[in-house]
Amino acid sequence: MTDIGEAETKVQRTEEEWRALLGEERYRVLRKSGTEAPFSGDLLNNKADGAYVCGACGEPLFDSHTKYDSGSGWPSFTAPVGEAVDEHSDQSAGMTRVEVRCAKCEGHLGHVFPDGPGPTGLRYCINSASLGFKPTDGEA
Template identity: 60%
Template sequence: MSTKTPIDKSDTEWRQELDPLQHHVLRNHGTERPFTSPLNNEKRTGIFRCAGCGEPLFDSSTKYESGSGWPSFWAPMGAAVDTSVDQSHGMTRVEVHCAKCGGHLGHVFPDGPQPTGQRYCMNGAALKFEEKK
């Protein structure tokens, strides 16, 4: 990644810590197939964390069913994510990445529900869910 983040690991270190799909998504800006993540159907109360570094990213109270095939949220937690312009695949989108480790999470679109009107469309492979006890 070109952006300097608080966590700076080599690709070899990331490969040792992540499974192949997580590495593809988080470190190579990949995308999982839609409707394949078990987190798409997660309804329990808790926190969605970065699968790369464990940083809390989204509270379950902001998750909603967008119909996109990926876990969707209307807002991140505080300053947990950063964004950048993504001009790959012949289009311009806003990429979302973890502010702590720089891992690619997905994209944000201006077609979400209120109160923000945003749809943070995240790859489930980039997230881990922690149920609130």
């Protein structure tokens, strides 16, 4: 059951508004559950301290201290910030996976797999196109 306060914090826009706000590539990934090509994302090799935020609504999703190089071709994290993401069963692509979405705007981020390092053992495999980055104060 959804709490009334939770429903009030959700970001809601029409598909036309999302498309105008995001541009074609971000719209394809965030709103149509697309995937960017591996090793192509701007944030894959980012090593700066800061927060990875939703590319649609700006909600903090992952802390840079949980990011690691999984070798998969997408930014990978061991855990989200609090309850910033929702997980959903994904039966597309001929397999069962766990899709990860922004809890605030329901934008598609990527998938989570049980093959990550400790302490969680999880790998949140996230599209750069679905993220923004806010460096820690004082960093360029």
